[in-house]
Amino acid sequence: MENEHRSRMSGARFIAETLKGYGITHIFWVEAILRRTLVEMEALGIRRVLAHSEKAAAYMADGCARASGRPSVCMAQSVGAANLASGLQDAFLGNSPVIALTGFKPPLAQYRHAYQEILHHSMFDSVAKWNARVDTLEQLPYLLRQAFREATSGTPGPTHLDLLGYAGELIDTAEAELEVIVEEPFTHAPAFRLEPDANLIQEAARLLEAAERPVIVAGGGAIASSAGPEIVALAERLSIPVATSLNGKGVIPDPHPLSAGIVGSYSQWCANRIVSEADLVLFIGSHTGDLVSHNWTLPQSGTPVIQIDIDPRELGRSYPNRVPLWGDAKVTAGRLAQAVRPRARGGEWTAYAQELALDWRSEVEPQRSSDAVPIRPERLCKELTDILPAEAILVSDTGFSSTWTGTMVYLSHPGQRFIRCAGSLGWAFPAALGVKCAVPGLPVICFTGDGGFWYHLSELETASRCGINVVTVVNNNSCLRQCWTGIHAAYAGRTGKWEEMSRFQGVDFAQIARDMGCLGIRVEAPGEIRGALEKAMQADGPVVVDVATDPQAGPAPPWSPR
Ligand SMILES: Cc1ncc(C[n+]2csc(CCOP(=O)(O)OP(=O)(O)O)c2C)c(N)n1
Numbered sequence: 001m002e003n004e005h006r007s008r009m010s011g012a013r014f015i016a017e018t019l020k021g022y023g024i025t026h027i028f029w030v031e032a033i034l035r036r037t038l039v040e041m042e043a044l045g046i047r048r049v050l051a052h053s054e055k056a057a058a059y060m061a062d063g064c065a066r067a068s069g070r071p072s073v074c075m076a077q078s079v080g081a082a083n084l085a086s087g088l089q090d091a092f093l094g095n096s097p098v099i100a101l102t103g104f105k106p107p108l109a110q111y112r113h114a115y116q117e118i119l120h121h122s123m124f125d126s127v128a129k130w131n132a133r134v135d136t137l138e139q140l141p142y143l144l145r146q147a148f149r150e151a152t153s154g155t156p157g158p159t160h161l162d163l164l165g166y167a168g169e170l171i172d173t174a175e176a177e178l179e180v181i182v183e184e185p186f187t188h189a190p191a192f193r194l195e196p197d198a199n200l201i202q203e204a205a206r207l208l209e210a211a212e213r214p215v216i217v218a219g220g221g222a223i224a225s226s227a228g229p230e231i232v233a234l235a236e237r238l239s240i241p242v243a244t245s246l247n248g249k250g251v252i253p254d255p256h257p258l259s260a261g262i263v264g265s266y267s268q269w270c271a272n273r274i275v276s277e278a279d280l281v282l283f284i285g286s287h288t289g290d291l292v293s294h295n296w297t298l299p300q301s302g303t304p305v306i307q308i309d310i311d312p313r314e315l316g317r318s319y320p321n322r323v324p325l326w327g328d329a330k331v332t333a334g335r336l337a338q339a340v341r342p343r344a345r346g347g348e349w350t351a352y353a354q355e356l357a358l359d360w361r362s363e364v365e366p367q368r369s370s371d372a373v374p375i376r377p378e379r380l381c382k383e384l385t386d387i388l389p390a391e392a393i394l395v396s397d398t399g400f401s402s403t404w405t406g407t408m409v410y411l412s413h414p415g416q417r418f419i420r421c422a423g424s425l426g427w428a429f430p431a432a433l434g435v436k437c438a439v440p441g442l443p444v445i446c447f448t449g450d451g452g453f454w455y456h457l458s459e460l461e462t463a464s465r466c467g468i469n470v471v472t473v474v475n476n477n478s479c480l481r482q483c484w485t486g487i488h489a490a491y492a493g494r495t496g497k498w499e500e501m502s503r504f505q506g507v508d509f510a511q512i513a514r515d516m517g518c519l520g521i522r523v524e525a526p527g528e529i530r531g532a533l534e535k536a537m538q539a540d541g542p543v544v545v546d547v548a549t550d551p552q553a554g555p556a557p558p559w560s561p562r
Pocket of ligand 1 (some may be wrong): 483
């Protein structure tokens with residue numbers, strides 16, 4: 001940080017060069033924010049993706065970050081800040097390194113009814129790991145680098161910088177002596193691959209060797225750390241079944257004999273049973289929240305637990321740890337795999353776990369191959385499994401969408417990836433656009449219900465305008481199907497217009513897609529799905545495959561030990 005490395009430059013130039021240096025390739029925003037910076041970005045070759053809402057811009061950045069393993073940036077002006085904050089919720093829940101930039105009016109405008117201005121800063125407290133205000137350009141170099149450090153280190157997550165000026169203009173038009181510094185470790189997440197304590201590795205290895213019914217539960221942290229090969233190696237050395245959370249799907253290929261399936265509330269019953277019967281659980285990169293544990297009933301209380309996490313504050317949060325392993329998932333699973341003495345558990349446990357997984361598959365196969373009209377979502381998932389390219393990324397919305405894709409689409413190639421909404425309905429479509437921006441050469445397929453797709457339909461125009469060629473498959477049952485059970489329970493036998501709480505008018509999304517400049521294909525019979533998907537995968541533009549499915553079809557309720 002010698003003075004001679006500094007030069008006089010505008011905030012705009014500084015921000016654009018710094019983002020470029022950190023590897024930012026795309027910017028997702030809604031006008032009007034940091035206009036001069038956007039001009040500088042164009043000159044530096046950063047792709048500018050103008051979205052139709054701030055929430056969608058945040059989702060795009062989120063998808064881009066999750067797919068690339070690098071920070072991604074979204075921006076909004078002051079009156080759009082609340083919308084942007086609402087969009088950061090999924091990045092926060094999904095541990096995604098999104099950096100959000102907003103503007104705020106100067107102090108003299110505050111507290112006196114300034115046009116379009118509220119105190120929005122604290123809205124980011126709940127959705128950002130770190131939330132700071134930039135009052136002068138001189139602060140910016142420190143705070144911008146801090147935003148990257150905070151986003152990428154430990155458990156990744158969103159950060160927010162609020163810049164002076166409703167559009168941040170008092171920062172980007174200002175000039176100062178500045179130096180562009182890029183700290184390489186924080187250009188990606190994980191920023192550091194922390195080594196675990198060697199003694200604790202030995203302790204964990206002995207416990208794993210001695211257990212009769214061990215199981216691994218791998219979460220999103222395992223995916224973020226690319227720990228799949230090490231986890232599979234460890235599992236194979238000790239013949240340990242591997243269950244995953246939805247976020248962990250893909251850690252082990254679905255057809256692998258040690259794959260136990262998806263555990264939790266949106267799950268396959270085989271995985272829930274295997275985890276409930278385990279005598280030792282190794283959590284790897286899992287937040288052990290209510291979804292993966294089916295409301296903390298899996299594993300059963302009292303089951304010994306070993307946990308690997310990049311953030312020591314997670315070790316034992318919901319399950320006291322027999323051995324806590326603070327470290328990067330990939331490195332730590334690799335160390336464990338080296339430390340254990342191979343044990344072919346040939347015995348009953350592995351065979352039993354395999355049998356349960358196969359039983360689950362046989363049980364759902366009739367639905368997966370069903371020729372029924374209207375189409376069963378399981379059949380749609382089977383067709384997706386069959387056409388999914390070896391390097392494809394499947395992006396799923398929340399609710400039944402993630403249950404259908406998580407449990408009924410089988411990933412058999414190590415290059416196939418699954419990225420799922422952390423909970424905000426409507427996330428998948430804009431997020432998939434961000435994913436595609438991160439990996440333009442790979443096929444990206446979005447799976448959403450119609451309820452989810454309605455949220456951000458306008459981004460079809462963005463996809464078409466910016467040439468973001470995502471294939472969006474709409475499981476169109478003209479209703480919010482997941483809500484039916486709760487709605488019927490609320491009626492508790494009373495008569496009334498329950499449909500008003502969840503039914504939509506039937507709409508042909510393929511037609512809407514065509515009107516927005518995309519290719520639209522409507523599917524109404526099971527036999528048409530395959531051809532439609534193949535055509536979509538070959539298309540030279542964004543595609544919507546609108547599949548009319550059976551509103552009566554819902555996944556089986558989760559298996560519970562209670
Ligand atoms: C922002 C937000 N609002 C509401 C919900 C609650 N919710 C979860 S799933 C769901 C219905 C989803 O409907 P659709 O996308 O059509 O899929 P389906 O259940 O019909 O398969 C709703 C309303 C949510 N998860 N997120």
